Amino acid sequence: MSWTDERVEILKKMWGEGQSASQIAKELGGVTRNAVIGKVHRLGLSNRAGSAGAKAAAKEKAPKAEAKKPAPAPAAKPQPKTESAAPPPQPKVAGRRAIIPAGQPLPPQPSANEISPEALAKVNEIEKKSKKIGLMELTERTCKWPVGDPATEDFWFCGLPVKAGKPYCEAHVGVAFQPMSSRRDRRR
DNA sequence: CCCTGATTCGC
């Protein structure tokens, strides 16, 4: 396969959308993620906002003079990274009331979170696919999202492969880390 | 171990 205009288009588009190199490679077909990354470099794209490889680019020695333009607005921040950790691992079980061990204050009902419907739907789907692993099976790369009622046998951990560094799988990361816009005030 | 992107270098 060669880099035709079309394929480069797709590459640019997807890269711009923040798709990973491997995803782009998969989409294009006939190329590896290395090929994609190589092309991205040659095209002069490369550093997107925040990524695992950002540090690699940062380690730079830069023996070359930097062409600085008196840009009034230097750092363009597409994404302020508006994320706030949501506390939700609230074990939920269909049709049963959660049992709390000792009658405790239980005050900070962390907030009756309103998770985005899509995220919830996503979770419900992957929940079916969960490995239903026990506490002992948890590893550094298994989703640690709790499912069910911890007070019963009806409890397990998602166990799906986690996504880059996060403690949860992709779907659960989605519900755990809500954009602050969506978890903004639930007025009144 | 899974994944990510970055860089190098023979082709």
Next chain:
DNA sequence: GCGAATCAGG
């Protein structure tokens, strides 16, 4: 120009 191998990191 290309991309596999390698590197560096989460």
